[in-house]
Amino acid sequence: MSASANGRPQRAPRRAAKSSKPNPLAGIVNWADERTGLAAMSKTQIRKVFPDHWSFMLGEIALWSFVVLLITGTFLTLWFHPSSAEVTYHGSYDQLRGVKMSDAYASTLHISFDIRGGLLLRQIHHWAANLFIAAMFVHMMRIFFTGAFRKPREINWMIGMTLLMLGILEGFAGYSLPDDLLSGTGLRIADGLVRSIPVVGTYLEFFMFGGQFPGDEIISRLYAVHILLIPGLLVALIGAHMLLLVYQKHTQWPGPGRTNDNVVGYPMLPVYAAKAGGFFFTVFGVSALLGGIMQINPIWMYGPYDPSKVTADSQPDWYMGVPEGLLRAMPGIETHVGGFTISWNVFIPGVVAPGLLFTVMLLYPFLEGWITGDRREHHLLQRPRNAPTRTAFMAAMITLFGVLWAEGGNDVLALVFHLSLNDITWVARFAIFIGPAIAFWVTRRWCISLQRQTHTELLHGYESGVLMRSPEGGYAEKHLPLPIERAYTMTANDRDHVLPMPTEEDENGVANRKVALMRLRARLSRFWYGSAIQKPTREEVEEAHAHAAHELEIHEDGHQHLSEGEYEGDYEYDGTPADGHQYDGRHGIDESKLRQD
Amino acid sequence: MTIERPGRPPGDEPEQRHDGVPDGQVVSVAGDPFPDPGLPAHEPRPTDVDEHAGRRAERQVATLFGLSSVFAILWVVVYFAVDLKGNTATLFGAGAQNLLLGVCLAGALLCIGVGAILWARKLMSDVEIVEHRHAISSSEEDREVALGEFDQGVRDSGIARRPLIRNSLLGAMATLGLPAIVVLRDLGPLPGDVLEFTVWKKGVRVVNDVAGNPIKPADMEIGQLVNAEPELFFETDANGEPLFEGTKLLQAKAKAAVILVRMKPEDIQAPKGRENWGINGILCYSKICTHVGCPISLWEQQTHQLLCPCHQSTFALGDGGKVVFGPANRPLPQLPLMIDKDGYIAARSDFHEPVGPSFWERG
Numbered sequence: 001m002s003a004s005a006n007g008r009p010q011r012a013p014r015r016a017a018k019s020s021k022p023n024p025l026a027g028i029v030n031w032a033d034e035r036t037g038l039a040a041m042s043k044t045q046i047r048k049v050f051p052d053h054w055s056f057m058l059g060e061i062a063l064w065s066f067v068v069l070l071i072t073g074t075f076l077t078l079w080f081h082p083s084s085a086e087v088t089y090h091g092s093y094d095q096l097r098g099v100k101m102s103d104a105y106a107s108t109l110h111i112s113f114d115i116r117g118g119l120l121l122r123q124i125h126h127w128a129a130n131l132f133i134a135a136m137f138v139h140m141m142r143i144f145f146t147g148a149f150r151k152p153r154e155i156n157w158m159i160g161m162t163l164l165m166l167g168i169l170e171g172f173a174g175y176s177l178p179d180d181l182l183s184g185t186g187l188r189i190a191d192g193l194v195r196s197i198p199v200v201g202t203y204l205e206f207f208m209f210g211g212q213f214p215g216d217e218i219i220s221r222l223y224a225v226h227i228l229l230i231p232g233l234l235v236a237l238i239g240a241h242m243l244l245l246v247y248q249k250h251t252q253w254p255g256p257g258r259t260n261d262n263v264v265g266y267p268m269l270p271v272y273a274a275k276a277g278g279f280f281f282t283v284f285g286v287s288a289l290l291g292g293i294m295q296i297n298p299i300w301m302y303g304p305y306d307p308s309k310v311t312a313d314s315q316p317d318w319y320m321g322v323p324e325g326l327l328r329a330m331p332g333i334e335t336h337v338g339g340f341t342i343s344w345n346v347f348i349p350g351v352v353a354p355g356l357l358f359t360v361m362l363l364y365p366f367l368e369g370w371i372t373g374d375r376r377e378h379h380l381l382q383r384p385r386n387a388p389t390r391t392a393f394m395a396a397m398i399t400l401f402g403v404l405w406a407e408g409g410n411d412v413l414a415l416v417f418h419l420s421l422n423d424i425t426w427v428a429r430f431a432i433f434i435g436p437a438i439a440f441w442v443t444r445r446w447c448i449s450l451q452r453q454t455h456t457e458l459l460h461g462y463e464s465g466v467l468m469r470s471p472e473g474g475y476a477e478k479h480l481p482l483p484i485e486r487a488y489t490m491t492a493n494d495r496d497h498v499l500p501m502p503t504e505e506d507e508n509g510v511a512n513r514k515v516a517l518m519r520l521r522a523r524l525s526r527f528w529y530g531s532a533i534q535k536p537t538r539e540e541v542e543e544a545h546a547h548a549a550h551e552l553e554i555h556e557d558g559h560q561h562l563s564e565g566e567y568e569g570d571y572e573y574d575g576t577p578a579d580g581h582q583y584d585g586r587h588g589i590d591e592s593k594l595r596q597d
Numbered sequence: 598m599t600i601e602r603p604g605r606p607p608g609d610e611p612e613q614r615h616d617g618v619p620d621g622q623v624v625s626v627a628g629d630p631f632p633d634p635g636l637p638a639h640e641p642r643p644t645d646v647d648e649h650a651g652r653r654a655e656r657q658v659a660t661l662f663g664l665s666s667v668f669a670i671l672w673v674v675v676y677f678a679v680d681l682k683g684n685t686a687t688l689f690g691a692g693a694q695n696l697l698l699g700v701c702l703a704g705a706l707l708c709i710g711v712g713a714i715l716w717a718r719k720l721m722s723d724v725e726i727v728e729h730r731h732a733i734s735s736s737e738e739d740r741e742v743a744l745g746e747f748d749q750g751v752r753d754s755g756i757a758r759r760p761l762i763r764n765s766l767l768g769a770m771a772t773l774g775l776p777a778i779v780v781l782r783d784l785g786p787l788p789g790d791v792l793e794f795t796v797w798k799k800g801v802r803v804v805n806d807v808a809g810n811p812i813k814p815a816d817m818e819i820g821q822l823v824n825a826e827p828e829l830f831f832e833t834d835a836n837g838e839p840l841f842e843g844t845k846l847l848q849a850k851a852k853a854a855v856i857l858v859r860m861k862p863e864d865i866q867a868p869k870g871r872e873n874w875g876i877n878g879i880l881c882y883s884k885i886c887t888h889v890g891c892p893i894s895l896w897e898q899q900t901h902q903l904l905c906p907c908h909q910s911t912f913a914l915g916d917g918g919k920v921v922f923g924p925a926n927r928p929l930p931q932l933p934l935m936i937d938k939d940g941y942i943a944a945r946s947d948f949h950e951p952v953g954p955s956f957w958e959r960g
Contacts, residue, residue, distance in 0.1 A: 049728040086843040092681075116676055119695045120702070152733045185891060188851075189907060192889025192954040202792065202956045207784035212791055213851050213890070216844040217784075249730055257636030263728045264636065270721050278713025285706030292699010307847055308806060308826065308854030308884060310892045312906045327889070328908045332926035334955055343955035345924045346889055379730060411909060421909055422922050458630065488631040541630040 050272050051252035051265035055142045060276060062135035064283035065128045066238065071284075072125040073227065079115055081107040082177065082223030084216040093300050101179075101304035104219045108178040108299055124291035129171050131287060133319045136164045144364075144394050146381035148251045150374070154365040156244045159237050161362045166230055166237070168319050173226040175297065175317055179219055182297075184305025185314050187218060189327075196346035214307060254380045254492030256485045261379075313412055318405070323354050325404025329428045361397075371524045373499050385454070386493045388447035389528045395443035396436035403431045444530065451533035454490050457482055458536055459544040481545075491535045499525035636725065644719045654719040661712030668704035675701055788958070793951045795852040796841075797932060802828040802943045803857055803881060811941040814876050817859040822896040822903075824884065825857045826850065827944070852952050854884040854892055855932055857942070858914055860901055868917040874933040876942060881932040882918050883952040886910055888925035890954045903929070927955065 023029075033039040050056075083103035089096050091106070092113045111118035140160060143149050149157035172190075176183045191213045195201045210217030249263050258264045266272060290296075302311065316324055326349030333344040360367070368390060369375070384391040406413060407428035414421040461479035468478050482490070502518040505511050512518070536544075643650040675697040735743070756763045802811045806824045809831030817823065830850065832840050841849050862878040874880070882903075884892045891907035901915040910923030918929035930952045933945040951959055 049726045084844060116681055116694065117698050119692060120698045185907065188891060189889045195954050195956045198957050202788035202958060206786060206788050207781065210785040212848045214847050248733055256634045261730050263730060264725050267726055271717050274713045274717035274721060278710045278717065281706045281710030281713065285703045285710055288699055288706055289703035292696050292703060307851035308892050310894060310906055312895060314906050327924060330924045332920055332924050334926040336960065339960045340957050341955045341959040345926050346954065377733065411906065425909065484631060484634050485637065488634055491630050536630050538630045
């Protein structure tokens with residue numbers, strides 16, 4: 001490890017080799033290394049550096065809640081019977097004794113009422129599932145807003161999106177297993193979605209359910225999917241996700257000494273071993289607390305599944321909000337052609353639209369990369385304001401999610417707020433299109449305004465909170481230059497580069513290929529960077545400082561000013577008078593209580 | 598540490614930053630307004646300089662770990678001492694045992710978690726370490742060698758020179774897909790026409806779905822809605838076994854569940870050809886939503902509308918069951934009624950169209 005430019009200590013010297021006392025682990029290490037050769041790899045990984053920021057913890061919540069799911073889920077399999085066979089309940093829950101139900105439902109009641117800690121583990125499992133998916137959502141947004149999906153991390157983005165989608169399917173499969181009235185209703189809707197697929201719908205439906213809905217196969221099949229197929233895929237993809245993370249090293253925020261070519265942070269052992277290990281217990285502990293004090297999915301209150309019954313306020317788990325909201329908002333359109341039916345009112349919201357949204361998100365890094373033409377490696381994160389269009393895109397997606405989420409609970413909203421259900425649905429039908437558009441526009445302008453503010457601070461300093469009064473009686477707030485560390489951090493981003501409009505022919509008169517496509521790309525690129533503010537150049541900064549100094553000089557000519565030697569600051573950065581704040585430097589600031597103190 | 602290779606990996610043009618400066622330079626990039634001031638000096642924490650603070654932090658961490666053991670033992674005590682009965686009755690339905698077990702488990706876990714994090718934050722070295730990034734891609738030579746090795750392997754196999762082998766192998770692999778797909782055939786029976794019919798047929802009584810009681814027209818008041826089923830679901834065969842039970846019952850129910858409503862005859866605008874399907878304002882409709890199949894049950898007496906609680910499709914029962922709001926497209930199928938010889942309401946036939954969600958072959 002070479003010393004860095006600033007001469008800070010890089011790494012404690014390795015002592016183990018020179019130690020006179022033999023390392024007590026040496027025997028084990030030798031044994032293992034002679035069989036696996038792992039020491040060569042471990043020597044670089046044991047003290048691997050990870051950068052520190054609270055937002056890097058979001059993916060960790062997802063990881064640890066997945067581990068909690070594996071532990072609690074394994075526990076639940078010890079008693080759960082994935083069977084549709086009809087049994088008569090004889091357990092300790094009075095209200096359902098003597099009722100005929102599926103073995104799956106009866107065994108879930110058994111876990112809840114006759115196994116000590118069973119209800120707790122069931123509730124931890126359900127809470128952890130919600131936490132798992134919520135954490136993946138938030139982690140995905142963090143990655144998106146900071147541009148962490150850019151080259152070389154596009155593959156990990158796609159793995160992550162696949163994990164999110166699998167997690168949602170896994171959640172659906174999981175809450176369908178108890179075969180209570182609510183989960184059966186969810187399956188009935190899934191049946192309707194599958195059936196709506198043109199041409200093969202009924203065949204898929206009959207193969208999925210082993211005959212007519214509800215059949216007697218779906219619970220055992222979902223069980224195999226829920227405890228083997230999807231968890232297997234999740235484990236494999238999480239493994240790949242982590243391996244790529246370790247190989248590519250974590251991204252970091254720019255800052256003094258933090259560049260695109262290094263990682264600054266704490267070592268895996270001991271700091272992250274303790275922090276991440278401790279965080280696993282924290283996530284597990286929070287899940288346990290939720291499972292202990294907050295009831296979730298009280299299946300005994302719903303009763304066994306009966307296809308002729310349903311309760312009001314039937315609602316899927318929150319992460320199904322997108323298809324649920326779409327299903328409710330979609331107008332009832334069907335086409336009947338040549339003796340066949342296409343059920344657009346189910347097929348579009350249930351199959352096409354969610355698939356389309358997922359595909360766009362899955363391929364997003366490539367879409368943005370194509371528009372910007374950026375093929376460089378990025379290891380530094382971007383402030384969301386410095387990518388206004390991207391930030392606005394995600395704001396639009398979040399708005400769409402929110403609208404659909406609300407529409408997915410339109411009956412509950414109508415009840416709670418005493419509104420007309422029909423009005424809510426009509427509002428949602430328009431808001432699905434208008435809401436994201438407004439969010440996009442507002443967010444983009446907002447980002448650009450924030451960029452302007454940064455720009456102003458860099459050129460003219462920050463507002464110090466010190467009010468100055470001129471001899472004429474005018475008041476102005478004193479501006480002070482940003483500390484150099486902060487100024488550097490705020491300008492560590494790259495400049496945007498709008499792609500030039502292609503010409504029909506190149507300079508040698510040879511016709512350029514795909515001109516129309518390249519024109520579209522140039523137009524998109526212009527739209528993408530829009531009126532985003534670029535960081536100032538060195539000349540602009542120097543000019544601003546010179547301008548401020550000049551104004552001060554003018555003032556000094558006319559009025560009482562600092563006597564020789566009274567001002568000890570550096571005019572280059574410190575105490576530089578700024579445009580419109582020509583009183584800067586007339587008074588010392590050491591005594592003043594500044595806003596940033 | 599990692600191997601650093603100078604310069605950019607090849608094949609990664611353009612190498613220029615947008616501001617025209619090659620990547621890899623950090624300090625004082627031309628055009629950038631401020632030079633990199635470098636990592637700030639390490640600021641010691643109280644625990645780094647004050648031995649007293651260090652010992653206090655040590656005690657805090659050890660106390661948390663100790664508390665964790667206490668909670669774990671308490672958990673065991675609760676497991677054996679607190680009765681499981683009434684698990685839903687107490688404390689927001691959480692149950693006394695569930696609540697105490699949850700809190701103890703959470704305490705045991707959180708004390709370890711918080712203790713470990715405190716240990717890391719207060720006592721472990723917080724001197725930041727700089728690690729250089731290695732290039733993600735391999736060197737150009739490595740790539741060429743890899744490609745060369747691959748080419749050599751392909752050449753040695755002769756797959757390019759002997760297309761017969763290649764093509765027959767591809768054919769064999771593709772054909773192998775057939776068994777892989779066909780083996781799934783027995784996942785379920787083919788749909789056939791089972792979706793077109795229900796168990797309703799002429800003379801089957803419409804009975805209330807709780808007790809299976811047959812219904813006479815006089816039993817129903819104006820504005821009343823009865824959740825009903827075919828009487829077959831409550832009948833037994835010669836051996837006393839139910840005609841329908843288990844999965845067979847659920848499958849039949851999923852199509853045959855109906856609702857029986859009575860309205861003022863003047864409120865009913867029967868569609869053409871269905872004028873005599875009701876009895877004195879008593880109409881019978883499929884209970885299965887034509888959207889995605891939820892049972893519809895929210896009855897609005899004043900407007901004669903039926904609302905699906907799943908996606909809020911709304912059907913006007915006085916108007917042939919047509920959709921007045923929501924995502925459903927087709928009206929609720931209507932079951933023609935008659936009075937049987939004992940004076941009870943019965944079906945005159947099966948539905949005249951398939952019930953439930955639409956499907957491709959429905960027509």
